[in-house]
Amino acid sequence: xxxxxxxxxxxxxxVTAARLLALSAIHDGKYATACxxxxxxxxxxxxxxxxxxxxxxxxxxxxxxxxxxxxxxxASVMDVVDVLLGLKEGGKVLVNSxxxxxxxxxxxxxxxxxxxxxxxxxxxxxxPILNTPVLGALxxxxxxxxxxxxxxxxxxxxxxxxxxxxxxxxxxxQL
Amino acid sequence: xxxxxxxxxxxxxxxKQVQPTVIAAYPITPQTEIVEQIAEFVSSGELKSRYIxxxxxxxxxxxxxxxxxTGVRTFTATSSHGLLYMHEMTNWAAGARLPIVMxxxxxxxxxxxxxxxxxxxxxxxxxxxxxxxxVSSVQEAYDAxxxxxxxxxxxxxxxxxxxxxxxxxxxxIMQPLDTVETGDFIPPVQLPHAIDPKNPxxxxxxxxxxxxxxxxxxxxxxxxxxxxxxxxxxxDFERRFGRKYDFTEDYRCEDADVVIVAMGTLGxxxxxxxxxxxxxxxxxxxxxxxxxxxxxxxNLKGKDIVVIDRDYSFGFGGILAKSIEAxxxxxVYSVIAGLGGQEVTYEDIADFIRKRRxxxxxxxxxxxxx
Numbered sequence: 001x002x003x004x005x006x007x008x009x010x011x012x013x014x015v016t017a018a019r020l021l022a023l024s025a026i027h028d029g030k031y032a033t034a035c036x037x038x039x040x041x042x043x044x045x046x047x048x049x050x051x052x053x054x055x056x057x058x059x060x061x062x063x064x065x066x067x068x069x070x071x072x073x074x075a076s077v078m079d080v081v082d083v084l085l086g087l088k089e090g091g092k093v094l095v096n097s098x099x100x101x102x103x104x105x106x107x108x109x110x111x112x113x114x115x116x117x118x119x120x121x122x123x124x125x126x127x128p129i130l131n132t133p134v135l136g137a138l139x140x141x142x143x144x145x146x147x148x149x150x151x152x153x154x155x156x157x158x159x160x161x162x163x164x165x166x167x168x169x170x171x172x173x174q175l
Numbered sequence: 176x177x178x179x180x181x182x183x184x185x186x187x188x189x190x191k192q193v194q195p196t197v198i199a200a201y202p203i204t205p206q207t208e209i210v211e212q213i214a215e216f217v218s219s220g221e222l223k224s225r226y227i228x229x230x231x232x233x234x235x236x237x238x239x240x241x242x243x244x245t246g247v248r249t250f251t252a253t254s255s256h257g258l259l260y261m262h263e264m265t266n267w268a269a270g271a272r273l274p275i276v277m278x279x280x281x282x283x284x285x286x287x288x289x290x291x292x293x294x295x296x297x298x299x300x301x302x303x304x305x306x307x308x309x310v311s312s313v314q315e316a317y318d319a320x321x322x323x324x325x326x327x328x329x330x331x332x333x334x335x336x337x338x339x340x341x342x343x344x345x346x347x348i349m350q351p352l353d354t355v356e357t358g359d360f361i362p363p364v365q366l367p368h369a370i371d372p373k374n375p376x377x378x379x380x381x382x383x384x385x386x387x388x389x390x391x392x393x394x395x396x397x398x399x400x401x402x403x404x405x406x407x408x409x410x411d412f413e414r415r416f417g418r419k420y421d422f423t424e425d426y427r428c429e430d431a432d433v434v435i436v437a438m439g440t441l442g443x444x445x446x447x448x449x450x451x452x453x454x455x456x457x458x459x460x461x462x463x464x465x466x467x468x469x470x471x472x473x474n475l476k477g478k479d480i481v482v483i484d485r486d487y488s489f490g491f492g493g494i495l496a497k498s499i500e501a502x503x504x505x506x507v508y509s510v511i512a513g514l515g516g517q518e519v520t521y522e523d524i525a526d527f528i529r530k531r532r533x534x535x536x537x538x539x540x541x542x543x544x545x
Binding site: 018019022023026027031032033034035036057058059060061062063065 | 177179312341344345347348349350351440441443444446447518519520521
């Protein structure tokens with residue numbers, strides 16, 4: 001079982017990122033569940049969502065406490081939330097950032113999802129779309145396949161710029 | 176086709192598949208997505224139902240009753256306070272022998288104000304004459320909703336069916352969903368006592384003590400007959416669509432010295448706890464109770480029994496635990512857990528089994544085990 005926690009702010013599409021990631025894993029022939037944590041969410045507040053990926057049906061419904069990987073869609077949440085909480089030793093951290101963040105004991109990657117979204121003009125209600133480009137980064141990291149990532153994006157969004165943004169993130173991620 | 180859906184969307188997909196003639200519903204967290212999705216299906220023409228967006232849950236059930244008595248297929252969905260607001264009408268639906276299908280997204284009852292998973296809402300409807308099934312995955316939410324229509328509308332049953340899914344934990348989780356073409360799996364409704372709205376007639380509604388007594392017995396007789404109908408329906412479902420269901424889902428029970436009984440998502444997560452305990456050499460098994468009404472005959476002889484109740488009857492105990500104690504004529508370790516969406520992990524469930532004290536009651540998060 002591979003467990004992923006996604007940090008974002010309410011309205012940034014963290015739940016959709018979880019959905020796209022789970023769908024991609026399903027297209028890869030695996031089992032997956034995606035779940036948002038429902039508390040008192042509101043726009044702009046730090047939120048988390050979870051994805052579990054496994055080779056057999058997933059029976060666990062409780063929250064992920066020891067993730068294998070953490071995705072930070074908005075680096076500013078790191079000022080107020082311990083994004084490394086419970087992360088397994090040697091676990092992966094993917095941060096939406098223009099520069100590398102060092103995390104002792106963990107493997108850190110970064111990609112400028114915001115820059116990619118703005119460049120592709122992927123903006124909704126004034127905010128850059130991060131949840132489709134992040135799939136490209138995850139494909140490069142080997143979490144999902146490139147084909148499944150593209151297929152999932154196309155199933156949910158008709159605008160091909162989402163796929164282009166994912167391709168850009170695939171190229172630009174710094175592992 | 177490989178899809179991903181929430182529990183709520185799965186219910187709506189099943190409803191689209193069976194095309195009820197009338198749907199009347201009122202939104203309530205965490206059920207709202209069902210109503211929204213149904214409204215979208217109706218709007219796009221994929222669902223050819225008459226959709227009545229009523230002003231309350233009491234009216235939702237009343238509208239379903241009014242439609243159902245004309246012999247058409249009906250559906251509604253609710254949760255928590257919405258279900259309790261229907262209570263007068265849920266009794267009426269069963270008493271009038273109407274095969275209404277309802278999805279109930281299990282949520283606690285306020286106050287304090289809480290929107291998360293608990294079974295107390297549906298448990299408070301357990302004596303109304305509704306059949307009740309509790310599901311534990313997105314796929315099962317879809318499958319059980321489909322089967323609910325065939326079971327409710329079967330002439331040996333003609334009682335309403337409630338499909339229960341845990342609020343948020345299942346209603347909002349996304350999992351793979353395989354949708355099917357039901358074909359003739361669900362035959363058209365043929366209500367023997369349907370009224371004809373084109374030929375209106377009035378009858379005296381008053382039933383004297385003798386008749387009323389018989390009507391009550393008829394409900395119970397159909398409830399008993401429903402056991403066979405459920406069995407046949409689930410067997411036929413497996414034959415056609417390849418997914419197997421039963422009154423309970425038993426996991427590693429054959430040689431178990433101790434079994435844990437639970438419903439909904441906790442019942443599924445319990446299987447992970449069982450694997451954990453087996454590795455420690457503890458011979459444990461789990462039983463996920465799917466059908467609460469009719470209540471199945473459990474075979475737990477000679478085993479220690481641990482029961483998780485995500486509900487409570489004040490001044491009495493965990494409703495499931497008390498029901499099982501009565502049926503098995505033995506004490507159980509009664510664990511009250513998960514109320515108001517309380518987080519319960521498989522490790523916690525393993526602990527309930529390891530530290531069991533038969534005959535006692537344990538409130539998780541309030542009492543300590545020892």
